[in-house]
Every structure is written in C-alpha cells, then in structure tokens.
Amino acid sequence: MKFIVILKGNAEYEAGAMPGEALIAAMTRFNEEMAQAGILRAAEGLFPSARGARIRIDGDGDGDERSMARGPFDDAGALMAGFWVIDVATLDEAIDWMQRCPHPFEKGAAEIEIRQLFSGDDFGEAFTPDLRAREQQLRSQVDAP
Secondary structure (H helix, E strand, O other), X not given: OEEEEEEEOOHHHHOOOOOOHHHHHHHHHHHHHHHHOOOEXXXXXXXXXXXXXXXXXXXXXXXXXXXXXXXXXXXXXXXXXXXXXXXXXXXXXXXXXXXXXXXXXXXXXXXXXXXXXXXXXXXXXXXXXXXXXXXXXXXXXXHOO
16 A cells, blocks of 8 residues: 655744754654665655645636646645655554654644555546556656666
C-alpha cells in the first residue's frame, strides 16, 4: 500500500524560515532509515505559498470556469510544507514510521497527515484493460531515466 504523508505548514514555515543544520541532519537520518527499510519512494520539501499559485476550476466537469491566485495564502496550517511517499503493508505501519519523524520545524506545532494512494484495482470495472495498459505505458515513460 502506498501512502502520501503530508507535512502541514505553520506560521514560521509560511514566513520563510529555513531549517538549521541540526534539523536537516535529523530529517536526513529519518529519510535514510526509511530508504534502508525499502519503504521510501519520494520525499520533498516545498517553498512557502508566497512562491506558489492556485488554480480553481468550477463548472460541471467541462472545466470552462477557471480562476488563478498567486500566494501567499493565509491558511498556513492547511498548506503543505513537504511530503513523503512510502510503500508499507498497512496504515498502522505508516503511522508507526511517522511517529518516529523528528519535529519538522524549529518553532511551532507540526501536523502530519497520512493518506493512502489509489491503485488501479481501487477503480473496479471503470479502469478498463485499455486504460490499464495506457496507465502502465505512462508509468514506464515517467519511470524511465
């Protein structure tokens, strides 16, 4: 089972505070542990929302009504500061790993959200053999060096 683990931001993160050497070293050790255990698929930190944008798509599925806003956004606790993608057997295993995560900020509270990623089997008959083949071809292209 693959999970995305979302590190939520806080006011310090949104203000652009960069981690010090000790925090970078602690996070590096944590990521190395997950890599050595064979569960880490990706891990990235994100710049604050001031360097980002949002696109909103409204309507009835036709996507004709779009709007765009540049950051910063004022909902710091709901914004992503970083993420991991891990591949573990259960949600409980994902929780166990993330309980070991160092405090990701030098000041303020931190929140980590764990969400399971869909696999093709989760879509049932709607994920037809043709769509499965196209998805596999796409993954092969994306995974190619």
